[in-house]
Amino acid sequence: MPKRDDLNQFGRFTEPAVLILISLAECPRHGYAIARDIYQLTGYKPGPGTLYGALGRLETRGFIRPQSENTKEGRCVYKLTSIGQKALGERLEAMAAVGRIGRNRLDGCPI
Structure with missing residues (x-):
């Protein structure tokens, strides 16, 4: 089972990891489809090094797993695991919670 804040261990890679998990929460996808989904959601396009590095770290932690090794395009399709779902x-x-605190502070900020 993941401990609270397990995703924080990714350091500067936390955001791509979270975006990948969000993408896979909808359905299994291969790397290119994940990158396209992240771009559609955020306008941010992760580079191949960032994307595949994060996929490797997520797989090592057990948050995702390959659903199939070979599609007809020769791409690996990844699936969110139950551990990954809980961590996400x-x-x-x-x-x-941080967003609520930030909004409360912003709303109470005297300018």
């Missing part, structure tokens, strides 16, 4: 849910809750 915890991370999104933490991000939402």
